[in-house]
Amino acid sequence: MASWQYDNETAITEAGPGRCSTVLDPAWNIGATPNGGYACTAALRALTRLTGQPDPLAVSVYYLRPSQSGEEAEIRTELIRAGRRASTAQASTWQAGRERLRTLATFGQLGSDASAAADPAALSIPPVNLPPPEECHPRDAVEQGIELAITSRVDVRIHPALSVPGKAGRAEVAGWIRFADHRPVDVLALVLFADAFPPSILGILDQAGWVPTLELTVHVRRRPVPGWITGRFRTRDLADGMLVEDGELWDQSGALVARSRQLALLRR
């Protein structure tokens, strides 16, 4: 048994060829439903094992129906292409006879190109400028209009100027994030962290309630150094009751470690 909450609560058990199981813990809920970044983690763990490659270079998760917290889930995996440098695989996560989410991902090895650091054409996105964590506001101080069990598992601190719903002046949220039990961050955790901030649309709305993710794409760009992760999420595009939110995550050295984009539903 691992000693960290995240590892215990995303553990998978082999259940035959191409099959494993997990239990979705209610501690990661947004309202009554497991957080999307959490719900796909056991599937990504299964795909890491299946591909034998450590780093999720590209992850696409399609949320089909709400997952059920407190219930066992079966994960069915398929290795689509095994390569030396990168492998692509998918996972279907089922509960009670219905598929809940479908995950398609390419895994590889980051940092294996020794010349990359010296590449004169290297480009990056400078980290967001934040007051120190102790001057930021915990996520549960940001009134989303819904119960946030997940704040027992991730410690999210929001920039004070962006922490009052409807008062940011723009659809943006930024802040710090780490595991509540101080588990070290790793590449899989970045996928979780890309979906663990309050919805950025709260910057211009008083309340948003549950903003369910329809589709989440994450590109992990670098293995993070230990410490806090900082993140910035922005919605620039809301139409037809659906929004596109872009996110960036940096590690404590200021390196860009992940990009995210999600299509989400605004229910009003």
Place this chain on the structure above:
Amino acid sequence: MASWQYDNETAITEAGPGRCSTVLDPAWNIGATPNGGYACTAALRALTRLTGQPDPLAVSVYYLRPSQSGEEAEIRTELIRAGRRASTAQASTWQAGRERLRTLATFGQLGSDASAAADPAALSIPPVNLPPPEECHPRDAVEQGIELAITSRVDVRIHPALSVPGKAGRAEVAGWIRFADHRPVDVLALVLFADAFPPSILGILDQAGWVPTLELTVHVRRRPVPGWITGRFRTRDLADGMLVEDGELWDQSGALVARSRQLALLRR
């Protein structure tokens, strides 16, 4: 037989339950390989038919191996979840016994929420400012260092300030796009158009050659009105020989019609 090149050259033939076939035409090549946006179009056509929903709300394409131009391809489809408002499905595209690309997508109906247009919280991205098409440079005047058969099929005109490789001052490309035979644009064509501009990394590199897409995500946000489409693509993140390029497409009314993001390989 349809009268437009695009329809003829992405046509699918039913070949049994969950199977159809297409032929990838060399007219859409980048170098010796079918363009990625083109290669997934027959699969998206099959998924449109399978889901019975017209609009690709979210599309994720994972490119496993180069497709073979001039060769038949078999497309195997799976309806993952059929819903009243949205349906998710996937397609595997095979040639010569090997899967070439895997497509996962959610289809629905855009513009069905009558209140959306009046939504006070609606957000959008203003269109890129461009000189008229006749003052822009055709794509084949942009020296990518590779043969571009695709310019026989799409008419792409690049902003003059962004059309000389290595001289834009930033990794950005912007311009106009339409079908060469003036076929009207539709939602599927937006996926193609999201991958038909020169790589934006050419803004800061003399030559880029073939920049193969590993993964492409497109969100279609609105049905386009007839006329030219404008697009802007930017790379802000290049590390480890891989880049993330973000794109936006607008229709002639100035409405944002699609967003794109791709992970691509820079081979140097």
